[in-house]
Amino acid sequence: MANIINNYDLSHNNTMALSSTARHAMILDSSDTLADDIRHAIDFAAQHSLPLFVLSFGSNVILPNELNALVLLPRIKDIKVLDDNADSVTLEVACGENWHEFIQVCLDKGYYGLENLALIPGLVGACPVQNIGAYGVQVSDFITKVIAYDLTNGQRHEFGANDCQFDYRHSFFKDNEGRYLISHVVFKLHKDERKTLTNYGDLSVMAQVFATKNGRDLPHPIDVFHAVVAIRESKLPNPAVLANCGSFFQNPIIPIAQFNTLKAEFHDLPSYPIDDQVIKVPAGWLIDKAGLKGKGVAPILTHQKQALVLTNHAPYTATQDDIRTAQDFIVHTVQDKFGITLVREPVWVK
Ligand code: EPU
Numbered sequence: 001m002a003n004i005i006n007n008y009d010l011s012h013n014n015t016m017a018l019s020s021t022a023r024h025a026m027i028l029d030s031s032d033t034l035a036d037d038i039r040h041a042i043d044f045a046a047q048h049s050l051p052l053f054v055l056s057f058g059s060n061v062i063l064p065n066e067l068n069a070l071v072l073l074p075r076i077k078d079i080k081v082l083d084d085n086a087d088s089v090t091l092e093v094a095c096g097e098n099w100h101e102f103i104q105v106c107l108d109k110g111y112y113g114l115e116n117l118a119l120i121p122g123l124v125g126a127c128p129v130q131n132i133g134a135y136g137v138q139v140s141d142f143i144t145k146v147i148a149y150d151l152t153n154g155q156r157h158e159f160g161a162n163d164c165q166f167d168y169r170h171s172f173f174k175d176n177e178g179r180y181l182i183s184h185v186v187f188k189l190h191k192d193e194r195k196t197l198t199n200y201g202d203l204s205v206m207a208q209v210f211a212t213k214n215g216r217d218l219p220h221p222i223d224v225f226h227a228v229v230a231i232r233e234s235k236l237p238n239p240a241v242l243a244n245c246g247s248f249f250q251n252p253i254i255p256i257a258q259f260n261t262l263k264a265e266f267h268d269l270p271s272y273p274i275d276d277q278v279i280k281v282p283a284g285w286l287i288d289k290a291g292l293k294g295k296g297v298a299p300i301l302t303h304q305k306q307a308l309v310l311t312n313h314a315p316y317t318a319t320q321d322d323i324r325t326a327q328d329f330i331v332h333t334v335q336d337k338f339g340i341t342l343v344r345e346p347v348w349v350k
Contacts, residue, residue, distance in 0.1 A: 002026045002037040004044060008071065014058035015121055016323075016346075017243035017316045022071040023050065029075040031094065034183060038072075039154045045070045052151050053349065054181050056095070056126035060245055060346045064320050067349065072181060074125050079105065082186065090144065090188045095125025095181075099132075107222055111189040113142050115225040116197060119232045121239055121246070125182040129173045130345075131166045135228055136200035140166035145186035151179055169250060169345065177347065196221040206231055235306045243312040244303065248327070249283040249342040262338060283334075283342055284308030290337045292330055300326035320348075 008025030011017065026041055028034060045052050053069040055061070075096035083090040089111045093102060099122045103114045116137035120127075127139045128146050143166075146159040157180075165172040173180055198207040198219050210223035210230075219227070237244050251272070259279045263269050266289065272280040287293070287307035294304045299313040300322055310326060312318050331342050 001033055001040065002028055002030070004041075004070065010055065010058070010063060010067065010071070011316075013055060013073070014061055014063050014245075015239035015243060016058075016062060016245045016312050018063050018065075018312070018318060018320070018323075019316065020063035020065060020067055022053075022055075022067045023069060024048075025071040025073060027073045027075055028181075029077075029096065031076050031078065031183070034076065035149070035154065035156065038149050038151070038181065041070055041072060042151060042154050051178070053178065054151075057099075057122040059121040059239065060126070060130060062245070062320055062323055062346055062348050064349055074123070074181060074183065076183065078184075087192070088188055088190050090186060092147075092184050092186050093124045095123060095183050095185070097124040099124055099127060103225065106189060107225055110191055110193075112191065112193060112196060112221040113137070113189045114139070114187070115221045116200070116203070116228055118225050118228040119236075124185055128164060128166075128171055128182060128185060129177075130169050131171050131174075133169065135203045135231075136197050138166070138168075140164065140171075142187045142189060143185060144188045146173075146182055147184040147186075148173070148180040148182045151181055156183075193220050194218070196224045198224055198227075202231060203227055235303075236309060237303050237305075237311055242303075243316065244309050245346045247283070247308045247345050248310040249287075249308060249330075250345050251280050251283050252286075252340050252342060253278050253280050254340060255279075258339070281340070282308070286334050286338055286340060286342070287330060290330075290333045292333060297322070297326040297329050302330070 005025045008022040010020040010022055028037055051069045052072060054072045076094040077096045078094040080092045082092050100119055102124055103118055106114055116135040120132050128143055131138050131140050144161055146164055149156055198204045206227035207219035207224045210226045211219040256279055270282055270285055274280055284307045287302060292302055293307040296302050299318050300310055303309040303311050335341050
């Protein structure tokens with residue numbers, strides 16, 4: 001059985017490096033005892049009138065100084081092959097597997113599809129929640145099932161891909177934040193190296209560079225993997241070196257008429273088509289164009305190479321309030337210049 005630990009330090013458990021202490025924490029690292037551990041956690045939380053809070057890698061959260069909760073840390077590791085045939089493989093992966101390392105394991109074995117999602121910080125159990133995406137791929141393209149425990153009653157549920165209600169940075173689990181603990185994710189990956197996707201912006205050029213370097217005519221999934229790693233390393237700060245929680249804002253989706261008005265004034269405004277009513281514009285471009293690249297309210301500054309990312313600087317004394325101050329300053333500045341209200345992406349924990 002997992003123990004309940006008092007006053008658990010979370011400062012190394014959130015990539016924004018905010019100092020935070022959980023009133024209680026429980027490390028869940030065994031599939032065998034998981035159902036019992038969750039029931040025990042539910043009873044304990046009820047007895048102490050505390051909420052339960054699931055914290056995975058902490059790469060998409062803004063934590064408070066004191067987290068008055070029983071924090072559940074899902075850390076189960078396991079990669080099980082459920083089906084393996086000439087075209088595809090189906091894998092059941094436990095929540096505590098490191099996302100990037102899991103992709104490396106897949107590529108080593110010839111299982112393809114996730115290479116575009118390389119280097120996204122986090123653990124497997126969190127990937128369905130905000131339907132992580134990058135370079136033309138969303139994880140929902142490959143998820144066939146999610147196994148999760150309902151933290152209101154401890155019951156185990158299996159969610160098919162449709163039940164997950166995946167959308168851009170969205171899912172059923174995001175709508176029901178805090179209610180479920182995801183224990184396993186089932187992926188169906190393909191074995192056809194020609195199906196790898198390279199048609200996203202600067203990825204096509206970079207993937208071809210790696211293909212040529214490796215003596216290939218066309219990019220192999222491994223070339224795509226290396227290209228994504230290279231692009232991300234060139235623009236996105238490594239949280240182990242410079243504290244951050246990835247994209248701080250969602251890319252806003254605006255009406256076409258508003259886009260046309262803006263485009264007439266800002267000819268270089270990039271956009272991604274959605275449908276004939278609305279269009280997506282990059283928040284990073286808006287923040288950059290508003291003159292805020294590398295700026296903010298110290299010690300919370302946008303990244304020098306990608307204005308969409310807020311970074312926290314040593315000696316890491318910033319609190320949630322400092323993040324809110326920098327966030328509000330950026331939102332107001334962008335609102336004044338473009339009439340667009342940015343919406344935060346990471347979860348604000350109370
Ligand atoms: N741009 C600027 N200045 C900046 C930042 C961006 O002009 O400071 C411009 C870029 O030149 C480009 C456009 O804005 O024309 C979009 O930038 P980029 O291709 O870097 O992607 P993004 O829209 O900023 C999204 C995801 C990232 C993901 C990349 C690549 C969201 C909110 N973010 O960023 O996700 O890695 O695409 O697919 O959808 C994350 O969620 O943590 C994350 C990093």
